[in-house]
Amino acid sequence: MTSSLTPTSQEHPPLRTEDETVFESSLESFPASDPPSWTAGRDLTPEQLDKLSRHTEAPFVSDAKQTVANRARIVIVGGGFGGLSVARYLSGVDADITLIDRHNYHLFQPLLYQVATGALSPANISAPLRAVLKRRKNTTVLLGEVTHINAKSKFVRLANGKECSFDYLVLAAGADHNYFGHQEWREHAPGLKTIEDAIEIRRRVLSIFEAAELEEDREKQRKLLRFVVIGGGSTGVELAGALGEIAQQTLKGNFRRINPSSSEILIIEGGPQILPGYSSKLVSKAKQRLARHNVTVKENWLVKEIHADYLIVEHGGALHKIESGCILWAAGVKPSSLGALVANEVGAAVDRSGKVVVGEDLSIPTARNIFVIGDLASREQDGKQIQAVAPAAIQEGKYVARTLRAKISGLPDASIEPFRYHDRGAMTIIARSYAVVQIRKVSFAGFLAWLLWLWVHIVYLAQFSNRLLVMFQWGWSYFTHNRSARIITSSGAGREGGI
Numbered sequence: 001m002t003s004s005l006t007p008t009s010q011e012h013p014p015l016r017t018e019d020e021t022v023f024e025s026s027l028e029s030f031p032a033s034d035p036p037s038w039t040a041g042r043d044l045t046p047e048q049l050d051k052l053s054r055h056t057e058a059p060f061v062s063d064a065k066q067t068v069a070n071r072a073r074i075v076i077v078g079g080g081f082g083g084l085s086v087a088r089y090l091s092g093v094d095a096d097i098t099l100i101d102r103h104n105y106h107l108f109q110p111l112l113y114q115v116a117t118g119a120l121s122p123a124n125i126s127a128p129l130r131a132v133l134k135r136r137k138n139t140t141v142l143l144g145e146v147t148h149i150n151a152k153s154k155f156v157r158l159a160n161g162k163e164c165s166f167d168y169l170v171l172a173a174g175a176d177h178n179y180f181g182h183q184e185w186r187e188h189a190p191g192l193k194t195i196e197d198a199i200e201i202r203r204r205v206l207s208i209f210e211a212a213e214l215e216e217d218r219e220k221q222r223k224l225l226r227f228v229v230i231g232g233g234s235t236g237v238e239l240a241g242a243l244g245e246i247a248q249q250t251l252k253g254n255f256r257r258i259n260p261s262s263s264e265i266l267i268i269e270g271g272p273q274i275l276p277g278y279s280s281k282l283v284s285k286a287k288q289r290l291a292r293h294n295v296t297v298k299e300n301w302l303v304k305e306i307h308a309d310y311l312i313v314e315h316g317g318a319l320h321k322i323e324s325g326c327i328l329w330a331a332g333v334k335p336s337s338l339g340a341l342v343a344n345e346v347g348a349a350v351d352r353s354g355k356v357v358v359g360e361d362l363s364i365p366t367a368r369n370i371f372v373i374g375d376l377a378s379r380e381q382d383g384k385q386i387q388a389v390a391p392a393a394i395q396e397g398k399y400v401a402r403t404l405r406a407k408i409s410g411l412p413d414a415s416i417e418p419f420r421y422h423d424r425g426a427m428t429i430i431a432r433s434y435a436v437v438q439i440r441k442v443s444f445a446g447f448l449a450w451l452l453w454l455w456v457h458i459v460y461l462a463q464f465s466n467r468l469l470v471m472f473q474w475g476w477s478y479f480t481h482n483r484s485a486r487i488i489t490s491s492g493a494g495r496e497g498g499i
């Protein structure tokens with residue numbers, strides 16, 4: 001984008017209807033202790049509600065102290081990579097920005113598998129949104145789950161009934177697990193998307209070694225120590241590699257009745273190749289390295305059933321039963337349900353996976369003041385779907401922030417260039433000192449790739465304190481082979497009882 005998109009004037013186009021302005025001025029009669037800009041109508045007296053309803057369709061309340069008349073109201077739903085990027089790049093813009101997230105923290109998902117495997121603690125990979133945005137005086141952070149969007153009256157509603165009005169809405173609500181219509185599998189094969197998921201996986205992984213130590217039957221021990229990771233994308237491969245390291249190095253000498261390094265780890269991939277998108281040469285190097293950690297890759301194996309201690313897979317027309325003490329799901333995600341919600345609301349198209357189809361400026365063609373970015377957005381570039389990865393969400397967030405600046409400055413829409421994603425490549429860590437990197441046609445594997453992986457992940461971590469902590473933990477683990485976060489917490493419905 002050109003620098004001409006930055007605001008050049010304090011004058012704003014008329015962003016609101018006359019009624020809305022009247023509505024705002026009517027609030028000045030509220031006492032100082034009256035509710036802030038997102039207070040629900042149910043907190044108001046009947047007289048106040050009546051007064052408001054003459055001016056608006058929804059019982060909004062704007063805080064006269066915070067909201068300057070005619071200032072644009074921008075609501076961002078989601079404080080992940082996309083939403084946070086919008087808020088950051090809107091710094092200093094003359095608008096009231098509200099970022100709403102159901103968690104009070106930004107989560108660095110690419111390192112979740114390290115929490116799931118005890119290398120890092122949850123706090124290492126998350127940063128409180130308030131702390132990250134504390135210097136953005138035009139930005140308010142709200143903790144809440146958005147459950148309803150009213151595009152016509154321009155407000156979002158939270159699960160607790162509170163409402164928040166907007167002139168521009170940015171939806172960056174990300175994705176959730178996708179069990180392809182088999183939600184019942186979730187109980188037996190937890191996925192990795194949230195901190196809670198990571199802690200649950202860590203609990204199951206560590207508990208299964210304890211269960212095996214208690215088990216006297218050798219055959220049952222062997223089955224308990226068979227780990228199955230479903231899905232051979234980056235997350236599945238990183239998870240499997242880390243499990244191999246735990247078994248071979250971290251737990252070495254910790255048990256008396258079992259030998260953790262005899263653990264077997266299977267990656268079950270439904271497609272023809274793990275790490276789709278990587279060259280076949282890199283994939284074969286990755287497989288060789290995984291094999292050194294007792295990780296076996298099964299490609300073209302389709303999962304048919306998942307039960308507490310076994311799964312049924314189909315391969316070459318035959319069904320196979322695989323018994324396992326710990327089954328983990330890394331086979332895919334689906335867009336947040338807010339996508340379908342907004343699509344219904346404004347008559348927007350969704351693609352096959354449920355992502356909202358956006359135009360070249362990332363807004364919804366039928367609702368140009370609503371932008372959808374990140375994992376929730378469907379957009380093609382050069383005939384290919386833009387990937388659901390963190391850099392895409394960050395670039396889209398930055399672009400939308402610039403677009404909003406331009407709109408607020410009164411620049412014509414024609415001056416806004418279409419979004420273009422710059423794909424900077426992909427990288428996956430396989431094990432200690434070994435990663436694979438694919439940057440367009442250039443690909444390499446090994447120690448240098450691993451160093452690059454470390455550097456990129458440190459650079460992208462949200463807060464300086466997290467970077468220091470993570471660097472310290474990685475340094476410690478590298479020299480000691482230890483994993484500092486190896487505690488078993490909570491007592492979910494695991495299979496500590498054995499197979």
Ligand SMILES: Cc1cc2nc3c(=O)[nH]c(=O)nc-3n(C[C@H](O)[C@H](O)[C@H](O)COP(=O)(O)OP(=O)(O)OC[C@H]3O[C@@H](n4cnc5c(N)ncnc54)[C@H](O)[C@@H]3O)c2cc1C
Nearest residue numbers: 078080081082101102109110146174374375388389390393
């Ligand atoms: C385990 C794992 C590993 C990954 N590894 C990599 C990697 O190595 N490299 C890479 O580039 N990408 C990786 N990704 C993908 C990357 O994390 C996503 O592409 C990226 O997070 C998408 O950003 P987003 O802003 O669209 O969504 P997210 O970052 O997921 O943020 C969505 C936010 O919206 C909030 N939210 C959702 N619904 C609501 C609601 N109704 N109300 C309020 N708030 C809501 C959520 O709490 C969350 O904070 C990984 C993903 C996972 C799960």
